[in-house]
Amino acid sequence: MSLVYLSMGSNMGDRLDFLQKALKRLQETDDVCVEAVSSVYETEPVGYREQPDFLNLAVRIKTLLSPEILLSELQRIEKDLGRKRNRRFGPRTIDIDILLFENQERSDDRLSIPHPRMKQRAFVLIPLRDVMPDMSEVVPDDAGVRYYCDMDLPSCENDSRSPAKLPPD
Ligand code: X6L
Ligand code: MG
Ligand code: MG
Numbered sequence: 001m002s003l004v005y006l007s008m009g010s011n012m013g014d015r016l017d018f019l020q021k022a023l024k025r026l027q028e029t030d031d032v033c034v035e036a037v038s039s040v041y042e043t044e045p046v047g048y049r050e051q052p053d054f055l056n057l058a059v060r061i062k063t064l065l066s067p068e069i070l071l072s073e074l075q076r077i078e079k080d081l082g083r084k085r086n087r088r089f090g091p092r093t094i095d096i097d098i099l100l101f102e103n104q105e106r107s108d109d110r111l112s113i114p115h116p117r118m119k120q121r122a123f124v125l126i127p128l129r130d131v132m133p134d135m136s137e138v139v140p141d142d143a144g145v146r147y148y149c150d151m152d153l154p155s156c157e158n159d160s161r162s163p164a165k166l167p168p169d
Contacts, residue, residue: 001062001063001064002062002063002064002065002101002102002104003060003061003062003102004060004061004062004063004070004098004100004101004102005058005059005060005061005098005099005100005128005131005132006026006058006059006061006074006096006097006098006099007056007057007058007059007095007096007097007099007115007118007124007127007128008022008023008056008057008058008059008094008095008096008097009043009054009055009056009092009094009095009123010054010055010092010093010094010095011045011051011052011053011054011055011091011092012052012091012092012093013093015054015055016040016055016149018081018093018094019040019055019057019094019151020151021081021094022077022078022081022094022096023037023059023151025077025080025081026059026061026074026077026096027155029073029077031063031064031065032061032062032063032065032070032073033061033062033063034059034060034061034153035060035061035062035131036059036060036130036131036153037057037058037059037060037131037151037153038057038058038059038127038128038129038130038131038151039057039127039130039147039148039149039150039151040055040056040057040127040148040149040150040151041055041056041057041123041126041127041145041146041147041148042054042055042145042146042148043055043056043122043123043144043145043146044144044145046121046123046144047089048087048088048089048090051090051091052091054123055148056123056124056127056145057127057151058099058124058127058128058130058131058132059131060131060132067098067101067104067106067111067113068110068111070098070101071098071110071111074096074098077094077096078092078094078095078096081093081094082094083095097115098111098113098115099113099114099115099118099124099128100113100114100115101113119137120140121140122139122140122141122142122143122144122145123144123145125137125139125140126139126142126145
């Protein structure tokens with residue numbers, strides 16, 4: 001089982017609804033358990049500035065999938081939720097990024113882990129702190145990142161905290 005941290009963002013349409021739907025799809029993915037979801041933050045766009053503000057959050061999951069298979073699952077969710085890849089860094093219904101995958105590293109065309117830009121991005125680190133209480137990164141100035149709301153955690157069917165269901169005898 002690998003411990004993995006993800007970042008999600010949306011800045012088109014009903015942003016909160018896209019985040020909620022993406023979380024539900026993630027929780028329904030085989031061999032993925034959503035363990036914790038951060039608060040939702042409204043954040044000013046970084047990179048390409050002339051676009052609507054984002055809602056961003058961070059997620060802690062446990063998974064049996066490899067980084068490559070997890071990435072394909074995340075891209076399927078993005079596609080199903082209407083993600084179009086138009087302008088680079090431009091507006092999107094939903095973006096799901098792998099930030100950290102256990103102690104694994106990747107740097108190829110499809111996958112860069114740890115996420116190369118995460119340590120400079122308040123919109124990544126401020127939500128991440130909610131789901132990673134012992135986080136060692138120095139969190140940057142929170143300018144442009146405002147608390148928006150809390151999200152319901154979709155319950156995990158393989159949750160080790162719930163009592164084991166024994167078959168009736
Ligand atoms: C120079 C050139 C400086 C490029 C920064 C920063 C590019 C961030 C891409 C950059 C540069 C990104 C989100 C966002 C994006 C998001 C908010 C990216 C990818 N995604 N802004 N901008 N939230 N607030 O999720 O992260 S585009
Ligand atoms: Mg991103
Ligand atoms: Mg992405």
